[in-house]
Amino acid sequence: MTQPLLSVKSLTIGVRRPKGVDTIIVDDLSFEIQRGERFGIVGESGSGKSLTLRAIADLLPAGVEILTGSIRYDGVELVGMPTPARRRLMGPEIAMIFQEPMTALNPVIRVGEQIAEGPRRYLGLSKRDAMKLAIEMMAKTGIPDPVRRARAYPHELSGGLRQRIMIAMALSCGPKLLLCDEPTTALDVTVQHQVLRVLEQLCADSGASLAFVTHDLAVVNQTCSDLAVMYAGHIVESGRVKDVFRDPRHPYTKGLLDSAPDFDQPERELVPIPGFPPNLAARPSGCPFAPRCAFAVEACTVAMPPTVVVAPGHAAACIESQSIFEGVAA
């Protein structure tokens, strides 16, 4: 078997406190992304999904750092790599798309120049060739009249066009891994639909892998082949999207699926998950979901349950994962 494009092992992210106990936000996380795979990371706010993505891109906020663990990209260890070498990977190898394109773009530089900057630096293109590539990338993302739009400033474009500019910028150097942090959350449904199609199409054309962070289960279903569900800094379930949706084996995944309105099942009751996510500073021992879980038994509060493979390619971190929903109508 070929080695995965990205391999994250026992990654722990948090705030280091020289005096006292470190605050842990992402706890002992492991997953792999294969070449060409579209991998979704789903979770609610505070689950650590965006921080995981930012750790891969070396964009953790000040004060937050990788405490232990490893991130290997194409066999190369990224944790502890010197910053200049790390920065050289960003663009030609790994690129990132952010949620809010207005804050991610430079407001005082024309968008064409912003897209051309990467190819000039990393692909060594001349100013003219880089601009030609920028316009070509803009056309590929479906921006009408790219020659004129390349001269626009970000504020002159709509949200959908700005996000297309972000995609054009991210893909301009031909990265092998595209990190997306809720790229369509700020967009209207019709525009979201268009942008997701463009993203999928371009990734399929270039063979790039996708790491897609979102809170929207339906978007994951349409965009990704595999997913990991995160809760309080842990991956609680992972597998093929269709397997996990059809047969969830972790009570949290089941809770998420039951609480989200499904357009195809308008008559279904929405069942909210009782309680609140745990406070990061006062994390319960054992399974972090246990206080909100209807199936919790005493053993759940003692130690974090191990991740168990419940079916080929489908794993869940619940001690009852084999039997939990037996006899419960899905």
Add this chain to the structure above:
Amino acid sequence: MMDAPVLRVAAITKSYHLQTSLASRLSRNENGHTSLRALDGVDLQLNKGEILALVGESGSGKSTLAKILVGGTTPTSGELEYHGEPMPAHRDKDASRRIQMVFQDPYSSLNPRISVGAMLKELLLLHKIVPRGEVRAESVRLLNLVGLEEDALQAYPSQFSGGQRQRIAIARALAVRPDILIADEPVSALDVSVQATILDLFASLQRELGLSILFVAHNLAVVQHLSQRVAVMYLGRIVEVAETSELFSNPRHPYTRALIDSIPRMTAESVNEEFVLEGEPPSPFNVPAGCRFNPRCPYAKDVCRATDPGLEPVAAGHQSACIRAAELPDHSIALSISATRKATA
């Protein structure tokens, strides 16, 4: 005979004018794009005890309409009737009490320096809802109504999560005993698992207090779940109104169909790639001639570029602003939904 609607608007328009320099005003002709019509002739009614959803893309005028209904801004022209009586342009304390608003972002809509108890007390006394001695009991009743405990009275907004803050914002709106609630995207800032609890709360308020609720939203799955009727807005106009199940099973405006087709779906089988809306909504500074949807409409004909259609009835309680409404082919997604609905029924 149905009861008179609790709230009715007719031919509401709202224009905004750009500030322009004298020179540009002199050099430009009258038709220069300096005025924006956020609302361009909106007719809508909210019936007693119903949840009416208002959906549309950003810039369609949903929030402007909500603001006009709650009295936050005045329309440029048009009528606004409350229980069949015209609503004065400048509302007195009693008139403004009757229509209350819940905002999208519970992090910015609550004053961080006022405790929950003080916030409710101020409203209850200002509007003389209860005598001073009963303020505390009434505040506790309001908190219980939205699913919070008495100890929340002493707390400040920062001590609560997003979902709890939205409950406080709802309690604040309910404190003055309104009969209409205008909710502007009240769940879109919340996590999925919390969303469901707030949606349940709206449904129970409608059921138990008989509130009429206008629910502004962009998530059609949420709308389908909660509301009895849906109004679809596009570029300052209502383009289709119908009961929820009718609208989703038999959409009679191409824009509604495009919206339905764009919804991300939970089951892989129902992914539809048939009808993808190209382009983005045109600028409200420059509304297309004829039907405002014609540049993006796959069914548009010459007649659509020439006439600007109004909202016409297509079935009982179902209106569409498409001149070809009767000719549109059956909608495939709609058919698959009604099939699953029959199967589950």
